[in-house]
Amino acid sequence: MAAGVATWLPFARAAAVGWLPLAQKTMPKPPVDKKSRSDEILFVNVSGLRFQTWKNTLDRYPDTLLGSSEKEFFYNEETQEYFFDRDPEMFRHILNFFRTGKLHYPRHECIQAFEEELAFYGIIPEIIGDCCMEEYRDRKKENQERLAEDTEAENAGDAPLPPGATLRERLWRAFENPHTSTMALVFYYVTGFFIAVSVIANVVETVPCRPVKGSIKDLPCGEKFSVAFFCMDTACVLIFSFEYLMRLYAAPSRCDFARSVMSVIDVVAILPFYIGLVMPENEEVSGAFVTLRVFRVFRIFKFSRHSQGLRILGCTLQSCASELGFLLFSLTMAVIIFATVMFYAEKGTSGTNFTSIPASFWYTIVTMTTLGYGDMVPDSIAGKIFGSICSLSGVLVIALPVPVIVSNFSRIYHQNQRADKMRAQQKVRQARIRMAKKGATNAYLQHKEDGGLQDNDSGSTALCVKNRSAFEHQHHHLLHCLEKTTNHEFTDEVTYSEMCMTDSVGLRTSRSTSLSSQQGSTTSCCSRRAKRRAIRLANSTVSVSRGSVQELDTLHVTKMTAGTQYPQRRSSLNARTEDLKLNCDDYTAAIISIPTPPANTPDESLPNSPAIPGILRNSRSNTYNTQESVKVSYL
Amino acid sequence: MSSTHSLSCSSSTDSVEDELELSAVRHRPEGLDQLEALTRFNRKELQILYRGFKNECPSGVVNEDTFKDIYSQFFPQGDASKYAHFLFNAFDTDKDGSVSFEDFVMGLSILLRGSVQDKLNWAFNLYDINKDGYITKEEMLDIMKAIYDMMGKCTYPILREDAPRQHVELFFQKMDKNKDGVVTIDEFIDCCQNDENIMRSMQLFENVI
Numbered sequence: 152m153a154a155g156v157a158t159w160l161p162f163a164r165a166a167a168v169g170w171l172p173l174a175q176k177t178m179p180k181p182p183v184d185k186k187s188r189s190d191e192i193l194f195v196n197v198s199g200l201r202f203q204t205w206k207n208t209l210d211r212y213p214d215t216l217l218g219s220s221e222k223e224f225f226y227n228e229e230t231q232e233y234f235f236d237r238d239p240e241m242f243r244h245i246l247n248f249f250r251t252g253k254l255h256y257p258r259h260e261c262i263q264a265f266e267e268e269l270a271f272y273g274i275i276p277e278i279i280g281d282c283c284m285e286e287y288r289d290r291k292k293e294n295q296e297r298l299a300e301d302t303e304a305e306n307a308g309d310a311p312l313p314p315g316a317t318l319r320e321r322l323w324r325a326f327e328n329p330h331t332s333t334m335a336l337v338f339y340y341v342t343g344f345f346i347a348v349s350v351i352a353n354v355v356e357t358v359p360c361r362p363v364k365g366s367i368k369d370l371p372c373g374e375k376f377s378v379a380f381f382c383m384d385t386a387c388v389l390i391f392s393f394e395y396l397m398r399l400y401a402a403p404s405r406c407d408f409a410r411s412v413m414s415v416i417d418v419v420a421i422l423p424f425y426i427g428l429v430m431p432e433n434e435e436v437s438g439a440f441v442t443l444r445v446f447r448v449f450r451i452f453k454f455s456r457h458s459q460g461l462r463i464l465g466c467t468l469q470s471c472a473s474e475l476g477f478l479l480f481s482l483t484m485a486v487i488i489f490a491t492v493m494f495y496a497e498k499g500t501s502g503t504n505f506t507s508i509p510a511s512f513w514y515t516i517v518t519m520t521t522l523g524y525g526d527m528v529p530d531s532i533a534g535k536i537f538g539s540i541c542s543l544s545g546v547l548v549i550a551l552p553v554p555v556i557v558s559n560f561s562r563i564y565h566q567n568q569r570a571d572k573m574r575a576q577q578k579v580r581q582a583r584i585r586m587a588k589k590g591a592t593n594a595y596l597q598h599k600e601d602g603g604l605q606d607n608d609s610g611s612t613a614l615c616v617k618n619r620s621a622f623e624h625q626h627h628h629l630l631h632c633l634e635k636t637t638n639h640e641f642t643d644e645v646t647y648s649e650m651c652m653t654d655s656v657g658l659r660t661s662r663s664t665s666l667s668s669q670q671g672s673t674t675s676c677c678s679r680r681a682k683r684r685a686i687r688l689a690n691s692t693v694s695v696s697r698g699s700v701q702e703l704d705t706l707h708v709t710k711m712t713a714g715t716q717y718p719q720r721r722s723s724l725n726a727r728t729e730d731l732k733l734n735c736d737d738y739t740a741a742i743i744s745i746p747t748p749p750a751n752t753p754d755e756s757l758p759n760s761p762a763i764p765g766i767l768r769n770s771r772s773n774t775y776n777t778q779e780s781v782k783v784s785y786l
Numbered sequence: 787m788s789s790t791h792s793l794s795c796s797s798s799t800d801s802v803e804d805e806l807e808l809s810a811v812r813h814r815p816e817g818l819d820q821l822e823a824l825t826r827f828n829r830k831e832l833q834i835l836y837r838g839f840k841n842e843c844p845s846g847v848v849n850e851d852t853f854k855d856i857y858s859q860f861f862p863q864g865d866a867s868k869y870a871h872f873l874f875n876a877f878d879t880d881k882d883g884s885v886s887f888e889d890f891v892m893g894l895s896i897l898l899r900g901s902v903q904d905k906l907n908w909a910f911n912l913y914d915i916n917k918d919g920y921i922t923k924e925e926m927l928d929i930m931k932a933i934y935d936m937m938g939k940c941t942y943p944i945l946r947e948d949a950p951r952q953h954v955e956l957f958f959q960k961m962d963k964n965k966d967g968v969v970t971i972d973e974f975i976d977c978c979q980n981d982e983n984i985m986r987s988m989q990l991f992e993n994v995i
Contacts, residue, residue, distance in 0.1 A: 159842065159857075160860070163860050165897040165898050165991060167991065168908065168909060168988070168991060169909050169912045170933065171987050171988060172909050172957075172978050172984055173929075173953070174983070174984075175956070177986065190837070207837065252842075589862070592863050633936060633937065636933060637933060637937055637941075639941040639945055641863055641937065641940065642940045646942065647941075650943075
């Protein structure tokens with residue numbers, strides 16, 4: 152339960168007096184509180200550092216180690232204190248949590264150590280106060296990332312493949328982690344070499360070589376040694392194509408691989424060659440073909456497989472894309488403004504270069520970036536004035552904000568990430584808190600199932616019932632009182648939805664299906680319940696007069712006292728679902744209905760009771776002392 | 787371009803007044819001797835109660851929202867806020883919008899150490915929402931609905947719409963002797979004292995503190 156609720160429990164229980172005149176049933180007996188109510192000071196010795204605190208302070212959080220009976224394990228009789236062999240510095244923070252209800256994260260401590268201490272004392276880190284939460288999360292994330300990197304580096308490729316790996320898997324591994332085998336390494340270097348060769352060839356073939364004898368003009372080497380270059384190009388493209396096909400074959404998911412950036416680069420690198428082969432030597436088309444040759448330079452990007460730094464750069468650009476776009480946009484705005492101004496300023500001049508606004512763009516960009524080629528120069532006075540304003544503002548617009556923008560972008564980027572992180576983690580936090588809340592409800596339902604609500608005159612209460620803390624006893628007693636006041640019981644979501652299903656459908660057949668679906672749910676219940684059911688069946692001669700609360704899906708049959716006698720029998724649901732005949736001697740489903748003495752509760756009417764037989768019900772007792780008839784349901 | 791939005795976001799609009807409000811309210815209770823005289827707790831019990839109270843509410847008073855929060859934690863399945871509202875009004879005897887330690891401890895004294903008459907009086911006061919000395923069917927219906935709300939949705943048997951109303955009818959049948967549609971304090975006390983169940987359960991909560 153959440154903060155300090157234990158302090159308020161006595162008040163909530165006292166306020167339950169308000170329900171007493173309204174209750175239709177008698178209230179259950181309260182749990183016996185054996186402990187004296189006086190408060191005492193406890194001594195806690197943590198590795199030699201002695202702390203003292205009120206017992207009530209520790210009892211505020213009954214689901215931690217210090218607040219529950221778990222601390223008794225650490226009690227030292229000789230010195231009359233609780234001794235913990237843990238970090239005394241950290242314990243200060245833990246104890247402060249009990250005192251103030253807020254958990255703070257000590258910034259100078261290691262995050263792992265802190266979490267371990269919290270785990271030891273049974274405190275969940277999610278309740279760290281808002282003041283320290285961000286710091287805690289950042290440190291935790293850092294830590295996790297570091298650990299992840301380490302494990303990733305370990306696992307990256309060095310673990311040997313399982314012996315049954317197929318050729319495909321081995322091939323993929325060789326491609327992704329070249330250092331795992333010599334063949335892969337060789338292949339890696341060979342492809343690298345050929346990429347370099349191809350790029351150099353592309354570059355060199357444009358360099359002018361000495362002309363062929365007899366001609367004056369300088370030829371580019373590509374045309375002089377066209378055959379040689381063609382052979383080299385072909386060889387490179389063949390190798391690249393082979394590599395691409397092998398990767399495609401080996402990839403575990405071909406669609407994903409085909410869509411990845413590297414494979415696109417690969418394709419773009421080799422496609423021009425094939426297109427060139429296919430296309431005829433046509434004059435018009437060869438123009439386009441020449442353009443395609445430009446794409447051969449993309450082969451240089453294939454180096455990013457070989458270089459980690461290039462990949463990181465690509466990632467960074469990708470992530471900063473929106474910021475860069477904004478920078479571009481603002482620059483464009485400035486360029487358009489100044490280009491327009493310059494065009495109209497220079498319009499009057501004759502023979503001017505500023506023939507149109509788009510033509511002025513070039514001037515503006517060259518001036519603003521302080522390049523100043525000098526190919527376009529304003530002549531008119533107005534033009535010169537505006538030109539100088541343009542160059543000055545260029546300095547301001549481009550040179551100054553760039554560092555500011557860069558740092559801004561990095562800050563915003565991290566902030567955004569943190570905001571999203573916080574939003575996502577907020578949901579997780581709320582979900583965990585909700586789960587803990589649900590845990591409280593479930594604790595009560597579990598308590599009911601454990602038979603904790605029985606009158607324990609029989610000395611055989613289950614151990615798990617006895618071991619609950621006083622707080623839990625009292626809280627469960629309070630909830631039990633509410634049940635008695637309103638004459639309804641708490642159940643869980645599953646049972647409730649099943650009941651809705653059965654209630655809404657009034658036909659027999661559907662009920663049988665709902666029963667079988669229920670049976671499905673019972674069989675899928677945790678084995679603990681099934682075991683408990685078996686135990687209860689063994690004691691099935693418990694009379695109703697003592698009363699016991701059971702879950703809807705208990706296969707327990709209770710005996711009737713006065714009145715009609717029903718033989719007790721447990722029959723398997725499977726066998727009897729088809730048997731729809733009412734038969735006094737054997738009843739099929741061992742699902743029991745409520746005993747409902749009409750005098751007591753006229754309003755707790757069973758919705759479809761007399762008309763349709765065999766409603767699935769729970770069996771419970773109404774009062775502790777009277778004996779009622781048990782209606783047994785059947786299918 | 788969500789980044790630009792986060793840049794242009796204005797700072798939080800937490801008003802300064804809220805801060806002042808929180809720090810201004812400080813309440814110191816009556817002395818231990820006076821409280822001992824007013825209630826039926828002894829010194830030690832009062833000490834324990836106050837330490838717990840002060841830990842939870844350092845300012846010395848509980849306002850209605852905190853009260854609702856606290857009470858709701860005991861009933862995770864349902865919605866306890868309406869009933870907490872009625873409880874708050876029952877504890878806040880001086881009607882100043884907050885429950886101080888004196889209110890708290892005097893209420894507890896009646897509930898835990900009071901005579902049966904006192905407890906029944908307190909219960910009547912709880913049901914009588916407008917404190918006019920009569921419990922009408924509407925008032926009772928409000929209380930009943932608030933109680934049933936605490937059960938939540940997942941109950942067995944399934945909670946029907948008219949369950950509170952029927953419960954109220956039952957209550958009035960039992961308590962309203964002269965069938966005039968309202969229950970007075972005398973009818974209430976009379977009827978409760980004649981009901982064995984109620985009398986027996988009154989002893990249940992003696993040992994809470």
